[in-house]
Amino acid sequence: MRKPDLMANKDRMKDIIKLRKGLWSPDEDEKLIRYMLTNGQGCWSDIARNAGLQRCGKSCRLRWINYLRPDLKRGAFSxxxxxxxxxxxxxxxxxxxxxxxxxxxxxxxxxxxxxxxxxxxxxxxxxxxxxxxxxxxxxxxxxxxxxxxxxxxxxxxxxxxxxxxxxxxxxxxxxxxxxxxxxxxxxxxxxxxxxxxxxxxxxxxxxxxxxxxxxxxxxxxxxxxxxxxxxxxxxxxxxxxxxxxxxxxxxxxxxxxxxxxxxxxxxxxxxxxxxxxxxxxxxxxxxxxxxxxxx
DNA sequence: AAGGAAGGCAACCGCCAACAA
DNA sequence: ATTGTTGGCGGTTGCCTTCCT
Structure with a gap:
């Protein structure tokens, strides 16, 4: 079994407490886009942290996949x-x-x-x-x-x-x-x-x-x-x-x-x-x- | 013009599987 | 073998916009 890393957990708790929810601001979008285009996909919780976003990794993943990805086709379905x-x-x-x-x-x-x-x-x-x-x-x-x-x-x-x-x-x-x-x-x-x-x-x-x-x-x-x-x-x-x-x-x-x-x-x-x-x-x-x- | 209803959509939630330690 | 973490997925919610009365 993995040893629990108490300090890491403490840091994580701090992150969780101040995590943002709800709609993404243009500023957050920009941060995520810039990070993804520069560094590419990796561990989403790391991405969230390193991109300077007060979001959980899951939220970042969802935002990227559903909205920010450059290859997305927008508009009504043909x-x-x-x-x-x-x-x-x-x-x-x-x-x-x-x-x-x-x-x-x-x-x-x-x-x-x-x-x-x-x-x-x-x-x-x-x-x-x-x-x-x-x-x-x-x-x-x-x-x-x-x-x-x-x-x-x-x-x-x-x-x-x-x-x-x-x-x-x-x-x-x-x-x-x-x-x-x-x-x-x-x-x-x-x-x-x-x-x-x-x-x-x-x-x-x-x-x-x-x-x-x-x-x-x-x-x-x-x-x-x-x-x-x-x-x-x-x-x-x-x-x-x-x-x-x-x-x-x-x-x-x-x-x-x-x-x-x-x-x-x-x-x-x-x-x-x-x-x-x-x-x-x-x-x-x-x-x-x-x-x-x-x- | 105002208020309520309906529709559209972004985002969250909870579950699960895979993987790492 | 067990446990924690992460990513992925489908279901659901709730907000915002548009439409209708």
């Missing part, structure tokens, strides 16, 4: 990023750090806040719609959010006969909101998988016919830089973006339970580091081919 967040959340659940690791320039805190506020907003919207006593009215309003009903969704997701399905068209036209499906219990994980497969296929179709779609007022601009210059690392498995394939694999999403109340790691089984981990690896390779991610 629709591409929103789609990706939704997709990644369907895989990782609330593992925000995992999601953030795949969105360059975004922090877990930022994504978490976005998810919580967006979901809250949409849940509220949908709840109020569901509570409406006039069913025909609510259906009309709902159709404004979701341009098709459950039956349509199932038909669309099952119909692979046409080269571009009606759902793909919806996706291309930005009229489809997968959030609504989950929030409203409109579909289970299998359906969501199908839908994202459609989205993926739709976007790929769009990729080649962007100009035509734009002329028709249909398409969004997905002509984005490729991801191939990036190398994404998961916690345990480095993922080589170059080796991606171009088709989403949701084969294991056969769980018919509703996503709400289910842990995603339970659904796809990556909590235990066996096959699930391998599956996750494959999934993540698929994700790196997400065609409409704007970096």
């Amino acid at each position: 629709s591409q990023e929103q789609h990706l967040i939704f997709h990644l959340h369907s895989i990782f659940g609330n593992r925000w750090s995992q999601i953030a690791a795949r969105l360059p320039g975004r922090t877990d805190n930022e994504i978490k806040n976005f998810w919580n506020s967006t979901l809250k907003k949409r849940m509220k919207t949908n709840t109020s719609l569901n509570n409406s006593t006039d069913s025909s009215e609510s259906k009309d309003v709902l159709s404004g959010i979701m341009p098709f009903n459950d039956h349509d969704i199932m038909n669309m997701s099952m119909d692979s006969s046409s080269s571009i399905s009606s759902m793909q068209a919806m996706v291309l036209a930005d009229q489809f909101d997968p959030f609504s499906l989950l929030v409203n219990n409109h579909c289970d994980m299998t359906n969501v998988s199908e839908i994202f497969t459609c989205m993926e296929d739709g976007h790929q179709a769009n990729h080649g016919t962007l100009e035509a779609n734009n002329k028709m007022g249909l398409g969004r601009d997905f002509s984005l830089p490729s991801l191939e210059s990036r190398s994404i690392e998961s916690d345990s498995v480095p993922i080589d973006v170059k080796s991606h394939n171009n088709h989403f694999n949701y084969g294991s999403f056969n769980n018919t339970d509703n996503i709400q109340g289910s842990k995603v790691e339970d659904l796809i089984g990556f909590a235990n580091h066996g096959q699930g981990e391998l599956y996750l690896e494959n999934l993540m390779q698929d994700i790196t081919s997400f065609p409409f991610l704007d970096f």
Whole structure:
């Protein structure tokens, strides 16, 4: 056992007593930035002390990671990023750090806040719609959010006969909101998988016919830089973006339970580091081919 | 214009795992 | 093997701003 260093503890207690909390002042920010740029990352409690900040190391770490880091992307999430967040959340659940690791320039805190506020907003919207006593009215309003009903969704997701399905068209036209499906219990994980497969296929179709779609007022601009210059690392498995394939694999999403109340790691089984981990690896390779991610 | 409600976001808290002594 | 420290993470809180009445 380590011998307790009484003097060090005394010093630490003195530090703790005068530690600041709450919002960071511009002066504190400047100190931390200057120190980090000069000395680089190290032990955060040392950084706090050496930078002359009356903050705990944890606080400094959080401030740097979430706000001061020079590579942070500020501003609202693009629709591409929103789609990706939704997709990644369907895989990782609330593992925000995992999601953030795949969105360059975004922090877990930022994504978490976005998810919580967006979901809250949409849940509220949908709840109020569901509570409406006039069913025909609510259906009309709902159709404004979701341009098709459950039956349509199932038909669309099952119909692979046409080269571009009606759902793909919806996706291309930005009229489809997968959030609504989950929030409203409109579909289970299998359906969501199908839908994202459609989205993926739709976007790929769009990729080649962007100009035509734009002329028709249909398409969004997905002509984005490729991801191939990036190398994404998961916690345990480095993922080589170059080796991606171009088709989403949701084969294991056969769980018919509703996503709400289910842990995603339970659904796809990556909590235990066996096959699930391998599956996750494959999934993540698929994700790196997400065609409409704007970096 | 004023006050309350809602939304957005930065920061804190508590837990856990890894590591060092 | 045990204990303390540190870093990382997700959940939560509370403040500030914007919107609505």
